[in-house]
Amino acid sequence: MVVRTGRDVVLGTLLASGLSVCASTALYAAIAFWRDGTLDPFWLAFSAAAPFVLATPMVAYLLELLRRLARAKGEIEELARRDGLTGLLNRRAFFEAAEEALRRAREERCPLTLLVLDADHFKAINDAHGHAAGDEALKVIASTLLAATRQYDLVGRIGGEEFAVLLRNAAPDEAGLVAERIVSAVGLADFRRAGRPVPLSVSIGIAALEPGLDLDGLFARADAALYAAKRAGRGRSRAAEPGTGEGFVRRGLRAAR
Numbered sequence: 312m313v314v315r316t317g318r319d320v321v322l323g324t325l326l327a328s329g330l331s332v333c334a335s336t337a338l339y340a341a342i343a344f345w346r347d348g349t350l351d352p353f354w355l356a357f358s359a360a361a362p363f364v365l366a367t368p369m370v371a372y373l374l375e376l377l378r379r380l381a382r383a384k385g386e387i388e389e390l391a392r393r394d395g396l397t398g399l400l401n402r403r404a405f406f407e408a409a410e411e412a413l414r415r416a417r418e419e420r421c422p423l424t425l426l427v428l429d430a431d432h433f434k435a436i437n438d439a440h441g442h443a444a445g446d447e448a449l450k451v452i453a454s455t456l457l458a459a460t461r462q463y464d465l466v467g468r469i470g471g472e473e474f475a476v477l478l479r480n481a482a483p484d485e486a487g488l489v490a491e492r493i494v495s496a497v498g499l500a501d502f503r504r505a506g507r508p509v510p511l512s513v514s515i516g517i518a519a520l521e522p523g524l525d526l527d528g529l530f531a532r533a534d535a536a537l538y539a540a541k542r543a544g545r546g547r548s549r550a551a552e553p554g555t556g557e558g559f560v561r562r563g564l565r566a567a568r
Contacts (some may be wrong), residue, residue: 319497330339353506394468396446397453405467409477409526412455412465416479416520423479423520427533428452428473428493431512431545440504445472448502449513455496459489474513475533483519483550490548521553 394401400408409425418422430436430452437445449472456466456476465477476493497513516537518529519530532551540549 321463325438346526355492397450397468399453399456399474400465400469402469405465405475405477406526408465409475412477412479413520413526413529421480422482424483425515425518425520425533426478426480426486426493426536426548427518427530428456428474428476428491428513429537429541431497431514431541433472436509440509444509445506448509450499451500451502451511452513455493455500459493459496475530481516487518487550490517494546494548503520514540514545515548516540517548517550519551523525 375550393399393404399405412423415421419548430448431446432452433445436448446471449468452474453468456474460466460476460478463479465475465479468476469475475488478489481489494513494515497511502509504510514537516533516535516539518532518536524532536549536551540547543549
């Protein structure tokens with residue numbers, strides 16, 4: 312869009328300059344013939360070149376203005392995709408990007424694994440230390456996720472204290488190592504309130520993409536594994552068994568997408 316708009320500005324300015332050349336040259340010729348009937352080559356050339364000389368800084372200014380507007384538009388669009396608290400992808404942006412990642416993974420026949428995370432005992436943190444402490448805890452978890460994943464992985468906050476990570480080109484074994492690294496890093500995070508340490512932990516469900524599995528099905532399996540991790544004592548990860556979770560309906564998933 313920027314290139315096309317910039318091209319239109321240049322072409323429009325050149326057209327206007329061309330018309331100005333015709334007008335200024337004709338005007339000079341009319342004045343010269345009315346005055347003494349002769350044309351001065353210098354002034355004839357000057358009248359033809361002046362519109363293009365004057366148009367050059369105008370074109371440069373308009374192109375710079377368009378560049379700034381395009382950058383501002385891009386920044387606004389990016390902010391609309393981000394969670395205001397953590398800076399991660401918001402729910403809608405994550406699901407949109409995840410759909411595209413699944414499509415490409417199928418086309419390229421590359422492995423893809425989903426992690427669904429939930430902060431353990433999050434309500435207790437809010438109740439004991441206030442919602443500001445809960446917000447800080449979510450920021451700590453978000454920064455841990457970014458540190459534990461690669462730049463091309465998808466990381467999003469998809470609920471109040473729920474996060475999702477889509478690991479591109481990652482087999483289940485590799486995803487399991489990433490999940491354990493996240494669990495360990497969150498547990499070791501130095502999170503304090505009023506000078507006292509407050510323990511943090513997350514539970515993680517892991518599900519790998521399989522033939523015939525769509526995004527809803529992938530989340531269903533990861534959710535089933537997440538609740539298995541919760542039942543096993545929290546602060547750990549669990550991988551979904553193949554074929555599990557198909558009947559699990561993810562609350563609000565379809566409505567949010």
